[in-house]
Each structure stands twice: as C-alpha cells, then as structure tokens.
Amino acid sequence: MWNRRLTLTILLALLLTLVPVHAQDAGGGGTLIGAFDVGPGGAPKVIPFMDTAGRTWLSKIFSPLISWNADMSALEPQLATEWSSNEDSTVWTFTLREGVVWHDGEAFDSEDVVFSLNLALNPDAATNFPGFSSLSRESVASITAVDAFTVEVALNAPNPRLPFFMIFAWVLPQHALADLNPADYQTTDWFFTNPVGTGPFMHDEYVADQFWALVPNPNYFRGAPKLDRLINRYFADETSALLALESGEINFTYVSGDVALRLQEEGTYQIYDGPSGVTNYFIFNLRNPVFQDVRVRQAFLYAIDRTAIAETVLKGTAAVVPCIGAFPSMWPDASELNDYAYDPAMAADLLQQAGYDTAASYELVTYYNNQFHLDAMAAQQAFLAAAGINIVPLAQDVPTYNSYFYTGEGWDISYRGVGVNVGNFPFSFYEVGGQPTTDGAPLMGELFPELQALIDAARVEADADAYLGLLQDICKFQNENALEGYMWTAVRFGAGSNDLQDFYWFPAAGGGPYEDHAELWSVGE
Secondary structure (H helix, E strand, O other), rough: OHHHHHHHHHHHHHHHOOOOOOOHHHOOOOEEEEEOOOOOOOOOOOEEEEEEOHHHHHHHOEEEEEEEOOOOOOOOOEEEEEEEEEEOEHHHHHHHHOOOOOOOOOOOOOHHHHHHHHHHHHOOOOOHHHHHOOOOOOOOEEEEEOOOOEEEEEOOOOOOOHHHHHOOOOOOOHHHHOEEEOHHHOOOOHHHHHOOOOOEEEEEEOOOOOEEEEEOOOOOOOOOOOOEEEEOOOOOOOOHHHHHHHHHOOOOOOEEEHHHHHHHHHHOEEEEEEEEEEEEEEOOOOHHHHHHHHHHHHHHHHHHHHHHHHHOOOOOOEOOOOOOOOHHHOOOOOHHHHOOOOOOOHHHHHHHHHOOOOOOOOEEOOOOOOHHHHHHHHHHHHHHHHOOOEEEEOOOHHHHHHHHHOOOOOOOOEEEEEEEEOOEEEEEHHHHOOOOOOOOOOOOOOHHHHHHHHHHHHHHHHHHHHHHHHHHHHHHHHOOOOOOEEEEEEEEEEEEEEOEEEOOOOHHHHHHOOOHHHHHOOOOO
C-alpha cells in the first residue's frame, strides 16, 4: 500500500510539473465555429510560406516573426520583439521573445528562426516566400543565430523595409522538421496531421474539405485562450457559409457588401468591416501580342464604367483606383492622372486604331467566386461586350488558379486582387525573377525599364517621404500606360453571431497576419 501511495504521489507531482504555466486559466469559453477561409482573404489547405491568403487561420497555429497590428496601420511584435538595422539597411537584427515553447513543449529559440528562413529560401522547397519577402537565396548573404534569442540577417543589398516583409516569415520547429527533405515541403502531410506551432491554438482534428478543429495552447505567450475549441468549417462558397450562419451552425463568416448591409439593417448579427487594402484589377498577359498594345489596354478602361459598378452593383462598398496602389497617399495629384472616365466611343476608337479583332474572345480567369465579384465581373463583361471586347469570366478554386497562374502560362487576362500598402508594395510582380514564371519573364510577360528604374530607387530609399514620392511616380507610370486594368479597392465585411465576446476580425489582405488577440475570444450563452 505504501509503495502504491508513494507511486501515486510521485506521479501526481510529475503531472503537476508537466501542467503548462497557463493551463489552469485555459478553456471555459465555449466552441467557436467559423468559416475563416471563406472570402478573398481565405485559402483552405494553405501551408506556411505558400500562403497567398489564408493567414487568419494559419496564425491560429503558427506565429510569424512580426505581424500587422489590429488595423494594419503599423507592425506588431510577435516572435520578434524588436528589430533594427545598420546604417545602410544591409544588416538587420531581430531580438526574439524569450520563454516561448512549441505546442509539444520544446523550447523555441533563434535556431528555429534560422532553420525556417533557410527552408523558405531553399530552391528545392520552391516556396512563395522569396516572392513575398523580396528576399532570395542570392540576396541574403547570411542568416545567423547570434545567441539563443538574437538573429542577424545580412543582405547583399540595402532593404529599408525588410521588417514589413517579415510578416510572411512563419517560424517552424527545427526539431520536428529537420529531417524533412526540402523537395517534399509542399507535399508533406505534416501540416494537417501533426503540426506544431507556437500560436494560440493547437491541432486537434483535420478532415479535408470539411473542418479543422483546434484546442487551446495553454502555453501561448500572450496567455491561455479562453475558448475550449476553435473550428474552421470549409464551405464551397459564401452562400453556403451564410446559410450555416443564419441557421446557427457557425458563429462567423465573411460576407459580401450587400449581405452585410442587409444583416446590419436586421440588427441580428455583429458586423465587422474595414478597408481591404486590396486592389482588384485586370492583369494582362503581354505574352499575347494583342495586349502589348497600350491602346488595347486603355480601351478596356474606357469601356468599363467603373464608377457606376462601384456605386450601384457593389452598392458603394468599393472605391475606384487609378493604379495598383490601394490608398490615396500612394497616388500623385489627380491632375497628373488619367481618370479613364467611361467613354465607350473612345474605347471603340482605340480598338480600331490598334486593329483589335472584335470577334476574339478571352477567358477572364479568377479565384473569386463570391457574389460581390461575380456581380462585378458580369457588369464588366456587359460593358466590354458593348465596346466590342468579348470576355468570359472563369472562376476557379485557389489551388487550381495558383497551380498555373504564377507560371505565366495558360491565361490571357485575370481579374484578381493584390494587397498593396506603403510597407508592402508588390515590386516583384514587375521584375525579372520576381515570380517563378516558366520563361523567367516578369509575371505579366514584359519588363518596363522606366518602371524598373523607379522600383530600383524605391527599394533602397530609406527616407519615408522620398520613398512615398517614388511610389507616386510608379502610380503615374502605371496609370499613363494602363499597365493593368485598375478597378477598385473594396470595403470587406464579416458577420458574427451576437453571442461572440471579444471576437475581432479585420479584412486584411490575404488574411494578414494581424493581431486579433484570439486568446481573448469566447462564446456566450
């Protein structure tokens, strides 16, 4: 008996030792079921460093070095708490958060960061990180663990805005993935069967195309989450998710503007909204000689009444943009811009001058399948048809679209969105090698030396005002040359049940990542 009692005492003592620091505070907040990957910011089955979107969910399991703050107005420390550079921005030093442990109890340190960045930049892994981060194996001289909580990134060229790109730097556990062949990175099932992160929630159960369930991480560095369970339900489209919300099956989903306005009037749901920071536009594939003619590209803009679509079809939930920049601060004075006001006669004249074949028809490929964009594309199709331009919208799921779009092959025109802000401009889209195209050309198929010179200057400009001036010059060039078919930037919405407490959602481009303090979320009675 004594031995048994002693054994039980020892076991109890060991168990108490193993209970995580915040375990006693975790749970009790109910189960929150959301459609977190519905809408343009979502992307089911996405994994770190391949995340063109879907970061709202990824950030529940994994942590980046840095994220956006709640409204994307500034950067927020995550696994990196401080960062600084040398005078010419070629050496960046990141101070890491101490006391963080992985979901499996192993300690996090600088070797994990070095491992993750090297993996993300490994050509065999072929991740999207080089394109997102403006880094490459060639541009990075070294990544060094200075000590257990300090990492130094040395670059071969100045990069004054590197911290803005570190929001894409997810940190993965070296101890769990050290034996993974980088060539198998995109096909390993580890991310869906046994993922280990440092985020607020831990993997519990994943059923492909149905749901992903998480449980609280009692050791989360901002404190143990209140929820008992967090579940991401997958839906084929926004309509299915909305029906689930209205039937009480789920607590949250993305909704389009017209739905948000209706729900807001009914007063039965909490509505979350904000600027998407995403510019919706046509990208023309200049590998097709038809679109190399600036008159054809300008005809697209004159042919579409963008203002009418924004005000009527999109019910005032979108604002027309003059270039790829989503925010007015990135635009020059209006007097320097062509507003491409609706002028079908001008469009027809330009097409005739260019010898455009009005019998031709082109697919308008897109990954948008929600009503907001389907309505917009239907209107675009009608306006263009009236001017003699025939397009056929073709909506695809994100994996299918991503499987070929970035190669530069298999498409002529795409209606898409890109997150653009002062800290994170998509320079790589316009550069040789910026995207992994099959022919090595820029994504749209052609390099513009004048634009490249502006990009080269902006990349190394450390003065904030001068940098903004260069972005405005880029906007002017894009606008004048109708480099792309610039449409609008939208206000985006989410709808949640009234029993959600301290829940936060922001329509960040690609889903952020941004600080949403998921550890505070709960579901009331």
